Amino acid sequence: MKPIFLILFTLLTAFLPLAQAKESYLVMEAHSNRVLLAYNSEQKRPVASLNKITSVKVVLDWVKASQANLTTLIPVPQAALALGGPNPMGLQPGDQLSIRDAIYSAMLGSDNIAMFALSQHVGQQLLIRRQIAGDPQKTFVAEMNTLSKALGMRRTKFKSSHGLEVGYWKGHSTAADIARICVHVMRDTGFGFYVKQRSRKISVVSPGGQRRSFTVQNTNKLLGQLNVNGIKTGMTAEAGQCLAINAHKSPLVKKLEDGKTQIRGRDLVVVILGSSDRFGRARQLIPQGWNAFDQWGAAGYPISESRREYLVVPQL
Template identity: 30%
Template sequence: MKIDNITPRQYILRLNHHPPDYRLQIQNSPVQKLNKQIDLTNKSITESIKKKIQLRKISQISSYQHYDPINFPQSNTMSIDTKQFHIFTKKNSRANTCIQQLSYTSDYSINHQKQKKPQQPQTAIKRNKRVSPIHIPLCPSNPFGPPITAQSWCIINGKDGSMLAGYNEKLKSQIASITKIMTCWLSLKFISLISLDLDNTYFTVPEAAEIIGGTSAQLQNGDQLNIRDLLYGLMLPSGNDAAITLKYNFEQNIGINFIDEMNNCAKEFGLKSTQYMNPHGLYHKFNYSSALDIGILCYQTLQNEHFANIVKTKIYFSEIIDKFGNIKEILWENTNKLLDNGFQGVKTGQTKEAGPCVVEYYQDNNNSYIIVLLNCKSTDQRWDDTIKLLEWIKQ
């Protein structure tokens, strides 16, 4: 601007009287205008990107979803590659459009092929379902004999030891406390060999006997009792502690291996399906026998008068000296519930692996039978099975 021929005061007055638009033009320099244009351009680009992103939002519609007519009042439908879409446009919004794919088509076969099954979440460790043990009665398939629940059984002639009938009689099975028949017989054999007095020879209960568990004669570490009482505590209440006490004292006094001697006796009797690993019958993989072997063993052991008297006794009182010198009395009751009407022993047994087992000796004026049942269906069922076999064999 030229200021020739104009005084400074006039120039100032002219500036003060410029219109407002002109003053704004002076303030808005070219650099400021350029910065504003750049800001407006960036803002418009950002808004356009947001609109495009909103237009591309597509979500699958499940069969259980419902549409709100208030939020989506307008609806149009179009088809692309056999898939149907609903376009819902909200009022007063130009760019806020939601496109949702329907989960169904008019062509069922195409939809059925493309539809994927929901995947189940995988766990770190896959465990098989626990299968409960099932008792399988084998006797109903037997061509002869009554339908009983024992998986194996045998009937021995009590007069000559011959087998009269049986089913799976040679099957090797866990025998639980039936093992104590051999323990009792071997103890009586040692007593006879070294001429021990049953009433005046005392054995001491070891600590291992007190902690053995299972059926018990209520013996404690340090208790002392004579051999006769110990044998009754072995056979009547089926004391595992009594079995350990007999084994321990015979090994200490005679210097033998009790288990080896049990197996040697089995060989002498011709028990081909029998092996012993302990004196009480608690589970051991290699402690087993068969119904036929048990019948043969019982025939031999019943020839011993002491053994026959022990196994047919219902109740027995014992006097035990504890480790403090005090005397305590214990009452033992036989676990065999068939000690009437001709039944005269011999032994019961039961563990989870062996199931309910029983060996019964029956005698009347004309007959004598040894009945062996292994792995019956239940504890009470073994008594019913015994009676069924007895009635059947007597016919």
């Protein structure tokens, strides 16, 4: 008969592959497109509020293209209150907040209602400019999918701006595709400014004209640790714990023999989906990713012909 501790060890380890299979991750260096670590990175799955990375980028692109003012007040629609999830400001139908403050609440506080209000406003403005009738939410989500397609996110289908998995809104993506959008948005210094804030004081105007202030806290617990300067957290029952982060180090500067200077940027993108401990996993993957990058550098940054070793994100 086997000793009891061997039987228990066998039973416990039998479940480890199953538990690990629930998680996906990808670690890459953004400037070289070099994939450093990956596991189940092409597996389609819900990504919860990581949706908002793409959503807010669509909003910022619209602001730039239309020359809209970030201080413009937008209303909270009645339909937004049916979403559920975080409502850090206690928003109610008819409340108004600026586009800028709605972005802060959506990105820092993962506020679904603020995100819905943003997508409703931008969707309506797009319909007005195109002089057509339609659903503002579907119009906005179509812009999200257009952006994802342009970035090569072929295994992604967004169904909402907020990421809740309710009815029609059940979309999907992958760790690799979320890494693509992370690289893209962090090229935008404006986007990067939002997501590196630990907290932000914002305000809401009630239907009666009263203004109330609220300080929204960033849900990214790693911000400021391990060189992390963004990006977004997410969590639902179906998606599990999700995390997309950027860790920045100063560029490497090297003088070449011909007198020219070579500058190599260093930004580590880490995407974790379906985790039971996203911050703990990130604390493991960040140093492992930098170590893999340094080993590649020590070998002279050799170029591989394997497509699996690179995740190319086009410059849009």
